[in-house]
Amino acid sequence: xxxxxxxxxxxxxxxxxxxxxxxxxxxxxxxxxxxxxxxxxxxxxxxxxxxxxxxxxxxxxxxxxxxxxxxxxxxxxxxxxxxxxxxxxxxxxxxxxxxxxxxxxxxxxxxxxxxxxxxxxxxxxxxxxxxxxxxxxxxxxxxxxxxxxxxxxxxxxxxxxxxxxxxxxxxxxxxxxxxxxxxxxxxxxxxxxxxxxxxxxxxxxxxxxxxxxxxxxxxxxxxxxxxxxxxxxxxxxxxxxxxxxxxxxxxxxxxxxxxxxxxxxxxxxxxxxxxxxxxxxxxxxxxxxxxxxxxxxxxxxxxxxxxxxxxxxxxxxxxxxxxxxxxxxxxxxxxxxxxxxxxxxxxxxxxxxxxxxxxxxxxxxxxxxxxxxxxxxxxxxxxxxxxxxxxxxxxxxxxxxxxxxxxxxxxxxxxxxxxxxxxxxxxxxxxxxxxxxxxxxxxxxxxxxxxxxxxxxxxxxxxxxxxxxxxxxxxxxxxxxx
Numbered sequence: 001x002x003x004x005x006x007x008x009x010x011x012x013x014x015x016x017x018x019x020x021x022x023x024x025x026x027x028x029x030x031x032x033x034x035x036x037x038x039x040x041x042x043x044x045x046x047x048x049x050x051x052x053x054x055x056x057x058x059x060x061x062x063x064x065x066x067x068x069x070x071x072x073x074x075x076x077x078x079x080x081x082x083x084x085x086x087x088x089x090x091x092x093x094x095x096x097x098x099x100x101x102x103x104x105x106x107x108x109x110x111x112x113x114x115x116x117x118x119x120x121x122x123x124x125x126x127x128x129x130x131x132x133x134x135x136x137x138x139x140x141x142x143x144x145x146x147x148x149x150x151x152x153x154x155x156x157x158x159x160x161x162x163x164x165x166x167x168x169x170x171x172x173x174x175x176x177x178x179x180x181x182x183x184x185x186x187x188x189x190x191x192x193x194x195x196x197x198x199x200x201x202x203x204x205x206x207x208x209x210x211x212x213x214x215x216x217x218x219x220x221x222x223x224x225x226x227x228x229x230x231x232x233x234x235x236x237x238x239x240x241x242x243x244x245x246x247x248x249x250x251x252x253x254x255x256x257x258x259x260x261x262x263x264x265x266x267x268x269x270x271x272x273x274x275x276x277x278x279x280x281x282x283x284x285x286x287x288x289x290x291x292x293x294x295x296x297x298x299x300x301x302x303x304x305x306x307x308x309x310x311x312x313x314x315x316x317x318x319x320x321x322x323x324x325x326x327x328x329x330x331x332x333x334x335x336x337x338x339x340x341x342x343x344x345x346x347x348x349x350x351x352x353x354x355x356x357x358x359x360x361x362x363x364x365x366x367x368x369x370x371x372x373x374x375x376x377x378x379x380x381x382x383x384x385x386x387x388x389x390x391x392x393x394x395x396x397x398x399x400x401x402x403x404x405x406x407x408x409x410x411x412x413x414x415x416x417x418x419x420x421x422x423x424x425x426x427x428x429x430x431x432x433x434x435x436x437x438x439x440x441x442x443x444x445x446x447x448x449x450x451x452x453x454x455x456x457x458x459x460x461x462x463x464x465x466x467x468x469x470x471x472x473x474x475x476x477x478x479x480x481x482x
């Protein structure tokens with residue numbers, strides 16, 4: 001976490017990126033909804049930086065590490081059978097696979113390994129190994145490759161990683177050669193390749209399972225199916241290992257994001273998988289190719305990522321996520337989420353809306369939209385949501401406040417009034433009418449977004465006020481003849 005805190009202290013762009021990334025991770029966790037389906041195969045380049053012949057690890061040692069990653073991230077590791085019974089239902093397939101890169105950044109064939117001799121005795125977390133001018137080697141493009149540097153780390157350090165959102169030049173993970181793979185220089189008790197599994201977990205936005213608050217019980221890894229835990233576990237704990245009043249099952253010490261010995265780590269949870277997949281949907285969206293989860297790439301599947309995956313991630317995330325994020329995500333979110341969300345939201349406007357509208361529709365729409373729309377969204381997510389409402393059911397599902405209908409609908413992003421927003425028309429219309437319908441569609445989608453937040457119990461008083469203001473503006477449109 002040293003790199004993370006250093007970047008937070010010195011890089012304002014990293015701070016802003018982390019806010020956006022965490023906002024997305026919370027949304028996807030709340031809705032149990034990820035963009036990528038199937039599995040993702042990520043190309044890896046291993047940069048071996050060595051001073052002695054022993055540190056110049058063999059291809060066999062590198063291949064052994066790739067094998068471990070493919071077992072661990074697909075829940076195919078044999079020792080997953082050691083997971084204690086209460087935690088077995090939570091163990092999950094992360095749907096991520098790894099392979100050594102077959103072409104370098106210029107398109108030339110490669111075996112996915114670079115080898116650089118250095119005069120440095122060792123490296124630390126200052127990222128020197130990631131720059132040729134400091135005795136290491138420069139990263140390959142981080143939007144196309146997972147960079148893994150293997151070297152001699154100083155001070156007993158096993159490895160470290162950079163969270164999503166940091167500088168491209170230092171993006172990746174660093175592992176000491178004695179903790180990499182399962183053969184060669186890999187040494188017990190860190191000779192099962194789990195240091196790299198752990199650090200790639202960080203690269204995919206996972207936190208330490210104890211929440212990085214020392215030995216306290218107030219930290220959080222922002223995952224709702226990992227128990228609260230009082231600090232890291234080391235060595236080989238026995239089950240149950242109780243802390244922070246988490247009896248009877250105690251700490252999930254066998255999780256890859258704890259600090260136990262390699263042969264004691266064995267699982268990710270469903271919640272951690274959702275968080276990693278959110279990273280692949282957003283800040284890591286440009287890397288890897290979609291494959292079938294059978295473990296082999298079907299002949300008809302393109303080698304490159306699907307073109308519809310946004311390279312920069314969704315652009316309409318709020319710039320400032322909730323400033324008072326709860327330390328522990330709400331526990332009542334269903335694991336699978338509502339299964340009947342329509343993929344594209346309501347395609348047709350509500351039936352009570354006029355299809356074409358009167359002819360005197362104003363060309364530019366309302367000149368003064370409500371000025372009080374909140375920029376930061378709800379600041380505090382209520383733990384139990386809004387259970388009961390004293391209000392009568394509305395005439396339209398968009399009208400606030402409401403007793404929400406039983407059938408939820410797809411949430412919409414907050415930036416909905418852009419002229420780029422798609423809309424659905426039942427019949428062809430002329431350009432002027434299309435412009436009219438586009439404004440109606442934009443307001444409808446924004447109101448749908450507020451309604452969805454209300455349904456999830458995620459709309460505070462400020463958000464409710466903004467919903468009411470939006471509804472008033474929407475009614476004003478129709479009073480003007482829309």
